[in-house]
């Protein structure tokens with residue numbers, strides 16, 4: 317947690333006079349820890365304060381780096397790694413289980429100035445998938461690497477590797493068992509595995525983490541990291557590592573990180589659609605994000621939400637599910653942390 321004096325120092329840093337190299341004093345960051353059926357009744361005060369403390373730690377760390385003049389890329393990676401390392405979220409440690417009781421992780425990052433991007437999908441032994449996505453962006457000639465090839469690249473880059481069971485947590489294992497029971501019941505009733513899978517409640521689908529930030533150089537970056545969906549099969553890849561679906565950044569419009577039912581976010585190209593509305597229709601960030609999340613996706617049946625930031629440092633965090641773990645912090649302000657609507 318921040319002490320008052322450290323917070324005051326950072327506020328002063330953030331509002332220090334701009335130098336010639338500074339394009340904006342509106343540094344800002346937003347993060348999410350997933351959206352879905354977050355049951356208010358089951359959210360004990362202890363559980364809530366655990367989530368809030370971790371979100372606060374991540375958003376404050378990202379903000380602190382921005383206030384020190386670090387780039388939005390550095391801030392986004394640092395904030396996401398704090399959430400990846402926490403068993404509370406469905407990314408890194410605490411990732412959900414596949415149907416076969418393993419973990420397969422996806423992540424991506426995009427830079428709004430260069431439009432460079434890096435993504436990894438279906439990796440099993442890379443401790444920080446977002447660090448690997450960044451390495452793909454910076455050190456490879458490709459945008460997306462998958463599976464064993466991505467892991468070989470991680471080894472070449474000397475990134476930290478772990479056994480797949482490093483990602484195990486008891487609560488995710490119990491969630492897999494519940495999901496499998498529900499699947500079996502539905503399959504008996506519907507006699508169709510795909511249809512049964514479609515009915516899995518959002519509680520089995522969400523928990524991804526992401527961050528978007530604007531640095532003092534005026535650059536936007538978005539990143540997302542996930543374990544995907546509980547009981548996923550056949551090497552399923554969601555929206556999180558797909559540039560334009562779960563992650564997008566362009567200095568001309570905005571940076572977006574999404575969380576929700578990935579199949580819809582892929583088909584509706586959610587992150588890029590929000591940025592395109594800002595860039596080509598002249599829509600405000602809030603209008604564009606609201607329209608896509610609460611109209612387009614709702615009509616299609618796609619649950620979830622996004623965090624988005626524009627080049628002026630405006631932040632919006634709409635979602636159409638019951639809740640979304642989220643936090644944000646803007647220049648000269650304290651962090652704001654929330655879970656449910658209207659918080």
Ligand code: ASP
Pocket residue numbers: 350351406521522523524542543544545553554555556562574575576577578579
């Ligand atoms: N969007 C992620 C996926 O479909 C899940 C999530 O947001 O939790 O893989």
